Amino acid sequence: xxxxxxxxxxxxxxxxxxxxxxxxxxxxxxxxxxxxxxxxxxxxxxxxxxxxxxxxxxxxxxxxxxxxxxxxxxxxxxxxxxxxxxxxxxxxxxxxxxxxxxxxxxxxxxxxxxxxxxxxxxxxxxxxxxxxxxxxxxxxxxxxxxxxxxxxxxxxxxxxxxxxxxxxxxxxxxxxxxxxxxxxxxxxxxxxxxxxxxxxxxxxxxxxxxxxxxxxxxxxxxxxxxxxxxxxxxxxxxxxxxxxxxxxxxxxxxxxxxxxxxxxxxxxxxxxxxxxxxxxxxxxxxxxxxxxxxxxxxxxxxxxxxxxxxxxxxxxxxxxxxxxxxxxxxxxxxxxxxxxxxxxxxxxxxxxxxxxxxxxxxxxxxxxxxxxxxxxxxxxxxxxxxxxxxxxxxxxxxxxxxxxxxxxxxxxxxxxxxxxxxxxxxxxxxxxxxxxxxxxxxxxxxxxxxxxxxxxxxxxxxxxxxxxxxxxxxxxxxxxxxxxxxxxxxxxxx
Amino acid sequence: xxxxxxxxxxxxxxxxxxxxxxxxxxxxxxxxxxxxxxxxxxxxxxxxxxxxxxxxxxxxxxxxxxxxxxxxxxxxxxxxxxxxxxxxxxxxxxxxxxxxxxxxxxxxxxxxxxxxxxxxxxxxxxxxxxxxxxxxxxxxxxxxxxxxxxxxxxxxxxxxxxxxxxxxxxxxxxxxxxxxxxxxxxxxxxxxxxxxxxxxxxxxxxxxxxxxxxxxxxxxxxxxxxxxxxxxxxxxxxxxxxxxxxxxxxxxxxxxxxxxxxxxxxxxxxxxxxxxxxxxxxxxxxxxxxxxxxxxxxxxxxxxxxxxxxxxxxxxxxxxxxxxxxxxxxxxxxxxx
Numbered sequence: 001x002x003x004x005x006x007x008x009x010x011x012x013x014x015x016x017x018x019x020x021x022x023x024x025x026x027x028x029x030x031x032x033x034x035x036x037x038x039x040x041x042x043x044x045x046x047x048x049x050x051x052x053x054x055x056x057x058x059x060x061x062x063x064x065x066x067x068x069x070x071x072x073x074x075x076x077x078x079x080x081x082x083x084x085x086x087x088x089x090x091x092x093x094x095x096x097x098x099x100x101x102x103x104x105x106x107x108x109x110x111x112x113x114x115x116x117x118x119x120x121x122x123x124x125x126x127x128x129x130x131x132x133x134x135x136x137x138x139x140x141x142x143x144x145x146x147x148x149x150x151x152x153x154x155x156x157x158x159x160x161x162x163x164x165x166x167x168x169x170x171x172x173x174x175x176x177x178x179x180x181x182x183x184x185x186x187x188x189x190x191x192x193x194x195x196x197x198x199x200x201x202x203x204x205x206x207x208x209x210x211x212x213x214x215x216x217x218x219x220x221x222x223x224x225x226x227x228x229x230x231x232x233x234x235x236x237x238x239x240x241x242x243x244x245x246x247x248x249x250x251x252x253x254x255x256x257x258x259x260x261x262x263x264x265x266x267x268x269x270x271x272x273x274x275x276x277x278x279x280x281x282x283x284x285x286x287x288x289x290x291x292x293x294x295x296x297x298x299x300x301x302x303x304x305x306x307x308x309x310x311x312x313x314x315x316x317x318x319x320x321x322x323x324x325x326x327x328x329x330x331x332x333x334x335x336x337x338x339x340x341x342x343x344x345x346x347x348x349x350x351x352x353x354x355x356x357x358x359x360x361x362x363x364x365x366x367x368x369x370x371x372x373x374x375x376x377x378x379x380x381x382x383x384x385x386x387x388x389x390x391x392x393x394x395x396x397x398x399x400x401x402x403x404x405x406x407x408x409x410x411x412x413x414x415x416x417x418x419x420x421x422x423x424x425x426x427x428x429x430x431x432x433x434x435x436x437x438x439x440x441x442x443x444x445x446x447x448x449x450x451x452x453x454x455x456x457x458x459x460x461x462x463x464x465x466x467x468x469x470x471x472x473x474x475x476x477x478x479x480x481x482x483x484x485x486x487x488x489x490x491x492x493x494x
Numbered sequence: 495x496x497x498x499x500x501x502x503x504x505x506x507x508x509x510x511x512x513x514x515x516x517x518x519x520x521x522x523x524x525x526x527x528x529x530x531x532x533x534x535x536x537x538x539x540x541x542x543x544x545x546x547x548x549x550x551x552x553x554x555x556x557x558x559x560x561x562x563x564x565x566x567x568x569x570x571x572x573x574x575x576x577x578x579x580x581x582x583x584x585x586x587x588x589x590x591x592x593x594x595x596x597x598x599x600x601x602x603x604x605x606x607x608x609x610x611x612x613x614x615x616x617x618x619x620x621x622x623x624x625x626x627x628x629x630x631x632x633x634x635x636x637x638x639x640x641x642x643x644x645x646x647x648x649x650x651x652x653x654x655x656x657x658x659x660x661x662x663x664x665x666x667x668x669x670x671x672x673x674x675x676x677x678x679x680x681x682x683x684x685x686x687x688x689x690x691x692x693x694x695x696x697x698x699x700x701x702x703x704x705x706x707x708x709x710x711x712x713x714x715x716x717x718x719x720x721x722x723x724x725x726x727x728x729x730x731x732x733x734x735x736x737x738x739x740x741x742x743x744x745x746x747x748x749x750x751x752x753x754x755x756x757x758x759x760x761x762x763x764x765x766x767x768x769x770x771x772x773x774x775x776x777x778x779x780x781x782x783x784x785x786x787x788x789x790x791x792x793x794x795x796x797x798x799x800x801x802x803x804x805x806x807x808x809x810x811x812x813x814x815x816x817x818x819x820x821x822x823x824x825x826x827x828x829x830x831x
Binding site for chain 2: 038041042045135136137138139140180182183184185187194195197198201263264313317318319320323326327328329330331333334336338339340341342343403404405444448451452
């Protein structure tokens with residue numbers, strides 16, 4: 001079955017309605033802090049038992065695309081990342097809302113998500129075998145070098161003070177050591193609190209850090225302002241703004257697709273890497289952190305490009321690229337289809353509609369997103385006496401929802417209080433989130449590598465991909481130091 | 495502003511509905527079941543799966559419950575409470591009200607959790623309904639590897655050991671089921687110390703490393719690898735079960751080859767200890783019927799979950815026999831540390 005036939009199947013009224021419902025449900029669930037695409041798909045999974053494979057998968061693809069995009073809306077408007085993958089989006093998106101350009105930030109996020117999603121779908125359709133083969137080259141040493149490179153992004157997301165950014169990063173790394181050791185299963189730093197053996201779960205931590213702390217911060221402001229912002233501004237980015245971001249779209253889409261294809265890395269890492277890359281090559285890097293559209297574009301193009309990327313190893317090898325595709329893998333299994341090398345040989349009747357569904361889902365997402373953006377953006381203009389309790393409630397419910405755990409609500413609250421104080425003393429929060437994301441990956445892959453090499457560190461330098469990533473990390477540090485030094489020189493000469 | 499007010503009202507309603515729905519979900523009836531005429535079940539049942547949604551255990555569990563709920567005539571809602579090698583979910587499940595409206599999936603790992611003293615929870619905190627799957631561990635190598643049979647592989651392991659090297663064997667979950675299976679294998683085949691066990695978070699990471707040829711072999715179940723085994727990208731050398739696998743009749747068991755290596759993982763439906771006897775009876779009957787349902791059998795075969803039924807007495811006896819073995823291996827790990 002070729003792609004055109006598959007298109008015709010997907011746009012049949014019955015399938016199309018399921019797809020559109022999936023996209024919209026995905027956007028809504030994704031937008032609510034703590035309710036992620038993973039959760040939406042897990043909740044809907046039992047319903048797909050009864051229906052046929054193609055309609056079921058078409059709907060799931062809709063939820064997937066919508067859910068990943070939806071996370072950006074609340075990240076931009078109220079600094080509550082709907083999914084961990086949208087945490088980086090909040091860095092530029094929320095300042096834009098404060099400046100009264102929330103509408104445009106949502107618009108840009110929508111366009112960027114569409115571009116990222118379409119790009120990765122294209123790669124998935126035409127380059128799956130090559131990409132999955134390359135992804136398999138990654139073993140523990142490569143993952144460690146990738147995480148090391150990722151940690152240098154702390155410099156990009158530090159804001160004014162590099163030192164304070166690094167302190168934040170170290171706080172995050174320390175927090176990431178809490179919980180069961182992944183190599184020798186022994187609980188670390190849990191102080192006898194049984195629930196902590198899984199460590200600080202990412203989602204409640206991120207919600208607490210960004211959303212809950214912001215509620216506290218806004219409580220401090222005097223009542224007169226009343227709203228986060230009074231203006232929404234225009235929605236659809238104009239041609240010049242799009243042109244300025246063209247290069248960012250492309251780079252972020254590539255980064256997102258590739259990171260998505262790696263079984264050990266997902267949307268949260270992809271968006272941080274893209275953000276850092278956009279800042280590095282920007283004409284005005286000093287403006288980053290104060291609300292730059294390019295920053296939003298970078299994160300959103302990247303995290304939606306992860307969708308196509310993550311499906312590559314899932315479909316070709318039966319290895320999920322992230323948490324959502326792990327659930328999708330289960331959905332395929334329930335349908336009696338075993339993802340892997342034989343899927344493409346025996347079941348093109350299912351694979352082609354999946355491809356077509358992703359392309360259509362991204363288009364539906366673009367239309368729904370742009371037409372809904374003005375309505376979404378009004379969230380930020382709601383009176384604070386109503387908005388703040390609502391954010392607080394949704395954040396805590398979100399923290400609770402994934403694992404039905406009251407303890408997770410406590411974690412969100414604790415991280416909220418910590419985030420509030422850190423920000424008050426100008427310690428940036430993004431490095432903490434980044435370090436919590438990368439810490440476990442870095443630690444586990446480092447120790448596994450050394451286990452494999454009998455403690456010999458050369459394993460990181462003798463493997464080509466690992467070496468390239470380490471050199472990138474070194475270059476990234478050197479570049480930051482160089483910029484700092486030249487800024488210092490300028491100050492002195494003034 | 496009119497629209498704003500409307501929106502505000504809308505948001506309040508949504509928020510209230512959200513709270514209400516969670517409050518309702520929390521209402522697992524505290525009422526004591528009447529001893530005489532028992533009407534069960536009269537409302538939806540909650541079930542805890544300690545493994546992540548979409549994983550092989552989750553799929554098998556939901557698949558089975560799908561048929562169990564037809565027998566009971568009530569919806570069964572699954573919650574995934576994951577982490578800590580299953581111990582978080584089991585601890586929550588053991589604390590739930592024993593009123594028949596809470597159930598849980600137990601897997602082999604609950605023995606490991608107990609032996610490691612990871613959490614104060616054991617299978618004895620539950621009343622067993624029945625076992626519904628039992629899956630042997632298997633030894634798999636890459637399709638391109640030079641080893642076509644188990645003996646060739648063992649030969650290579652011995653040779654490596656003589657040269658002071660070790661073969662790298664992937665085991666998802668350090669100290670877990672497959673790592674333990676490896677220890678049983680090396681003892682039974684005279685290849686002690688010939689393997690270096692590389693831990694992975696889950697079977698999919700393990701599979702990726704195997705496909706990328708970053709491992710010499712892996713011990714796993716066939717669930718994640720099935721399509722690669724059929725396609726020939728991976729090769730199964732031997733099965734750690736009492737019988738050969740139905741789907742792979744050409745692959746011998748370790749026993750066939752003269753090595754006593756049986757290491758299996760199982761899935762059991764259970765309820766918190768103290769659930770009233772009449773309810774247990776209803777559940778056990780329903781559990782048996784659901785398992786015997788031809789539609790379930792057909793689905794189980796297609797999904798390769800390793801369906802096997804053992805009633806509650808057989809299951810408890812089975813676990814009692816298995817626990818000392820697990821404990822012994824854990825002690826060995828402790829000595830090795």
